[in-house]
Amino acid sequence: MKTFAALLLPLALGLAAAPAVQAAGRDDVINFPVADVLNNPEYAAKLPAGVKYYFGDSRAAVSRKLGETRTNKKTNGFNKTDKAACEWAMLSALIALGEDAKGRGGNAVVGIKSNYKGNLTSSNDTYACGAGNLMVGVALVGEVAVVR
Numbered sequence: 001m002k003t004f005a006a007l008l009l010p011l012a013l014g015l016a017a018a019p020a021v022q023a024a025g026r027d028d029v030i031n032f033p034v035a036d037v038l039n040n041p042e043y044a045a046k047l048p049a050g051v052k053y054y055f056g057d058s059r060a061a062v063s064r065k066l067g068e069t070r071t072n073k074k075t076n077g078f079n080k081t082d083k084a085a086c087e088w089a090m091l092s093a094l095i096a097l098g099e100d101a102k103g104r105g106g107n108a109v110v111g112i113k114s115n116y117k118g119n120l121t122s123s124n125d126t127y128a129c130g131a132g133n134l135m136v137g138v139a140l141v142g143e144v145a146v147v148r
Helices: 002-024 082-103
Strands: 027-033 052-055 062-076 108-116 119-121 126-132 135-147
Touching (some): 027 082, 062 082, 062 108, 108 126
Antiparallel strands (some): 108 119
């Protein structure tokens, strides 16, 4: 009986510690090219028609600004590469920004920045994606505008 208990105790302690190890998980912030989403024909077909996206300090001929827009989209990253899952989350985020722009009478979103966990980062070429063990997320903020 003592032998059985001696074997069982380490197993029980190991299982008790497992949730703490899993809870820590992975929380990587990875930058990917915006062009990989915008230039993908399959993804481009899903974006709201007539809406243009300007990242960072890219120049746009703005005739009127219509207010801030923001989104935070997540997707399941299980059994996907970080790149594939992040692109899907980015596509969802761009769709949300574009639909908001159209709904307000705009035809563009300008000054788009990544806003992962409240940390604003600006780039003309890349977006930030948070990748964990099971989920990935893309958060963006920008300004709805009418451009010429």
